[in-house]
Amino acid sequence: MRFPTAGLTALAILMSPLATAAAEPAPPAAAHKARFTVDTPIADLMANPGAKAVVEKVTPGLESNPHYILFKMMSLRQIAPMSEGKLTDAHLAQVDQMLAKLP
Numbered sequence: 564m565r566f567p568t569a570g571l572t573a574l575a576i577l578m579s580p581l582a583t584a585a586a587e588p589a590p591p592a593a594a595h596k597a598r599f600t601v602d603t604p605i606a607d608l609m610a611n612p613g614a615k616a617v618v619e620k621v622t623p624g625l626e627s628n629p630h631y632i633l634f635k636m637m638s639l640r641q642i643a644p645m646s647e648g649k650l651t652d653a654h655l656a657q658v659d660q661m662l663a664k665l666p
Contacts, residue, residue: 599662601655605642606635608662617661621654 599607599614608614609626618625618639625631634642639658643650 599665601639601659601662603662604636604638605631608639609635611665613665614662617658617665620661621658622650 599611599617603614605618605625608618615626622639628634634645639650640655643652643655
């Protein structure tokens, strides 16, 4: 069985990432600026020096916790209920305010 190669070539071009990217309008420049919140994965916060300083100020030793590998892809908000009261709503609000001030 033979397939028409012209049709497959056209389909491949249309399905390519370049064609998809060209067809979608570019988001506004402000959309590219990352803003950290208590809903950002902890690993992402810890990868940014400013965000890491904020997190360590409110939750010292978080990154050295032996279970860090298990919860690093979760957010602070997600781990709060498991923190046995060590990460309260007040802590989350404080972290959120401090993260919002980061450049």
